[in-house]
Amino acid sequence: MKPNNTLALLLAGAVAASGVSLEVHAAIDTDDEKVTRLDLQGQIDNFAPFSKTLWAGAHNAYASHAWSKGTYTDVNQYYSPKSLLKRGIRVMEFDIYPEGTFDSTPMLCHNSLENKAICSSFHAKLSEGLDDIKDFLKDNPDEVVLLKIESYKHNDHKNWHNKIGERLKKDIGDYLLMPSDWGYADKSCASLPVSHLTKRDILAAGKQLVAVVQTPRDHSNLCSYHSSGSYSKFWNTVFIGVDAFDASGNLQSNQPFCQNGSNECVNGDQTAHYLANNMTVIIDGATQLNPDGPSSSKTGSNVISKWANKGAQILELALVEANNTSAASGYGANEVQIEDFIWSWKSNRPNGSGDCASLESDASIVDKACSTYQYHACVDDNRNWKLTTSKDSWEMGFANCQSLGGSYAFAMPFNAYEHVQLQNTIGASSEHHWVNYYKAFDDFWLSNATEHIDWQYVKNTAVGSTNKGDAFNDIALLKRKALVGGTFNLSFVRVRSNNRVDGFQACYETKQSLSHASVGTSEMCVTYGGSGGSWGDKLTFDSSKGEHLKSLQICKDDGKYGYDTVYYLKLTSSNGSSIKGGTSSGSCTTYSASASQQLFAFHGTDNKELNSLGVYRIASSQVNGGLYATGWLDRDDPASGDNELFSSHQSVGNIGASCSTSDVAGVIARVKGNKLDSSLTGQNLVNNSSGFACWNSSNGGSSSYTTCEDYEVRYFFTKASCLP
Structure with a gap:
């Protein structure tokens, strides 16, 4: 929301003149158990389409009391954007306007004048807000914002x-x-595909952030609005609105979000909007100088009960934890708390009681010993819940749910709405139920995996002086691998040295997986130590051959500084x-992976040199060379059916001549115009070893009456030679 800036200035002046002070309270720590629970919850929906996710968000995240980059007279938040992110918030809402009438520098401020709005030099630059996001993403490579x-x-x-x-x-x-990563042509007005895009898709494309413009909030087609003037660079970086199905099930592209449960919602109802595979945002625009504070319906338990439980996906709230830091005198203590966003983990859990997640009879999630016998929660492809009929250990959930028949699989609710639906299925029973959510390694929990993976996780102690310099710990790279899958791997390492080891670099690559998204940024490098010495040769790993880092020898010596560094x-x-x-001197330690392990990520301390180095080991079976994907192909006009079969594309040179159908790892098809995934069209399709096709005769049509959509397809192969 955009409060009147003139009024805000007058109110701010009145507050200052009256001598009202800011009452200071203890800030919530980033390692607070509530932050831990919200962090864990934020990755439960990793494999869900955006329309089935739940996001903790901050309205006007830049308009912050504690952010030094800009001056705001009436704030919506206490914490800076980066500080909000570090406390579990994953939606940043930015209002972007030019600095002045004659200066088009993008700035961050709220304003009610829309196409006449300007900020000022006292406000933060967009670049500074993006720096906060970038710093967080760099430090947390497993997170999506x-x-x-x-x-x-x-x-x-x-x-x-x-x-x-x-x-x-x-x-x-x-x-x-970028929209191009999802297959949109250059300078296209792309709609955010919320019915299919997942957080996993974003990570698997080598990315961590997606941007969408939401205004004007009452416009029927945001493309028609965001088209006058020069827009090509904006279109190439930002999704223009979202996909939304109307009450008749027809897809409308480039729509504003359904807002506050009624505006732009199917039948004016957020639950109907959710069930139509759409997204709803709940916004509270309260400011520090608003004497009533945030809406009572958008604080406390109401955040979940009135909004998230009824299908809202984005909880974009104001003054997050502000009363626990600084707030205007007399404001009250009804600001949004971190725990207000949490529907899943019970307070102070997980606490080490076990490695498997249980839905308790009080509807909370707790950690419990996996060997305990309980019923299992199962869900089918349409997200209908069913319970197993006999008790068993957690790991048996995969087999026991499958034995129910149909498409049932062991599952964890993606969000608060599904949590309620599962409770409704359980009914008045006092039994506890296993859900598909387990501790994969360290403090990382993985939900809705297709099988239980033994990660063979080992943390080897850092060799050297762990109390000198700055600590680094890249276990988040292991988490990213778990969220993406085997296609995220170590690609090379190298050492910077002279007589001693000055630095060390590990680079990771993302290979193509079965996804609408193409890999955009394929390489991520982490550099440790200082800038002395010179880089040596790279040790490279070919993931297509299963290659990985097998052993690491580390020698430490105190000859230079009087304390151990890596030599x-x-x-x-x-x-x-x-x-x-470096020089092999002092005492040496060798860390070698077992026959079924690999060395993957590192921890230690550094400063001008490498003070200490340790390593994380995981299963070597988690190395996957990725797939080889065609571009989006559209060979056939659907007048008599849409023939996108393997043989048809091979005959026109879109697939290599030496390739066979046995080399096909998968096929993805979608409607060419609006990018709707073929699984959501409701049509009878061919999608098997012969490729993809839609026949009019299978859908009630004929050559004179076209029933099939015009599909574009993407083939994924296990061999590079299949690409022309």
């Missing part, structure tokens, strides 16, 4: 939106899922190749 943008066309700046697009690409392009490193690949750097 949604950036919601409020931006209107401007009377004084015709190239205004291109300025925003330029800023996004320059500052955060390596992290941002020597030798790293060896599973193929026998090795590299080394």
Whole structure:
């Protein structure tokens, strides 16, 4: 929401003149158990389409009391954008306007003038807000963030939106899922595909952020609005509205979000909107100077009970935890708390009681010993819940749910709405039920896996002085691998050295998986230590051959500083190749993976040099060379059916001549115009080893009456030679 800035200035002046002070309270720590629970909850829906996710969000996340980058007279938040992210918030809402009538620098401020709105030099720059997001994503490579943008066309700046697009690409392009990554052509007005896009898709594309413009909130087609002036760079970086199905089940592209449960919702109802595979945002625009504070319906237990339990997916709230830090005197203590976003974990859980998640009879999630006998929660492809009829250990949930028949699988609710539906299925029973959610390693919990994976996780102690320099710990790279799958792997390592080890670098690559999204940013590198010495050769790993880091020798010595630093490193690949750097002196330790393990990520301390180094080991079976994908192909006009079969595409050269159907790992098809996944069209389709097709005769049509949509397809192969 956009309060009147003039009124805000007058109110701010009145507060200052009256001598009202800010009461200071203890800030909520980033390691608070409530933050831990919200962090864990934020990854439960990793495999869910956006329309089945739940996001903790901050309205006007930049308008912060505690952020030094800008001055705001009437704030919506206490914490800075990065501080909000570190406390479990994953939706950043930014209002972006030009700095002035003659200065089109993108700035962050709230304003009610829309196409006449301007900010000032006292406000934060968009680039500074993006820096906060980028810093968080860099430190947390397993996390996904949604950036919601409020931006209107401007009377004084015709190239205004291109300025925003330029800023996004320059500052955060390596992290941002571009419309082109989803197969949109250059300079297309792309609609966010909420019925199919998942957080896993974003990570599997090598990205962590998606941006969508949400305004004007009452416009029937945001493309028609965001088209005058120069928009190409904006279109290439930002999704223009979202996909939304109407009450008749027809897909409407480039729509505003359903807001506050009624505005732009199917039948004016957020639950109907949810069931139609659409997204709803709940917004509270309360500010610090608002004497009533946030709406009572959007604080406390009402956040979940009135909104999330009824299908809202984005909880974009105001003054998150503000009363626990600083708030205007007399404001009250009804600001939104971190725990208000939590529907899943019970207070102070997980607490080490076990490695498997149980839905208790009080509807909370707790950790419990996996060997306990309980019923299991199962769900089918349409997200209908069913319970197993006999008790068993947690791991038997995969087999026992499958034995129910149909498409039933062991499952964990994606969100608060599904949590309620599962409770309704359980009814008045006092029994506890296993859900598909388990501790994979360390403090990381994985939900809705297709099978239980033994990660063979081991943390090897850092060698050297762990109390000197700055600590680093990249276990989040293991978490990213668990969320993406085997296609995220170590690609190379190298050592910077002279007489001692000055630095060390590990680079990771993302290979193509079965997804609508193409890999956009394929490489991610982490560098440790200082800038002395020189880089040696790279030790590379070919994931298509299952290659991985097999052993690491570390020698430490106190000859330089009087305390141990890393003097020597030798790293060896599973193929026998090795590299080394520094001088082999002092005491040495070798960490070698077992026959079924790999060395994957690192921890330790550094400063000008490498003070200590340790390693994380996981199963080597989690190395996957990825797939080889065609572009989006559209061979046939659907006048008499849509023939996109393997043989048809091979005959016109879209598939390599030496390729056979046995090399096909999968086929994805979608409607060419609106990008709707074929599984959501309701049509009878061919999608098997012969490829993809839609026949009119299978759908009640004929050559004179076209029933089949015009589909575009993407083939995925296990061999590179299948690509032309």
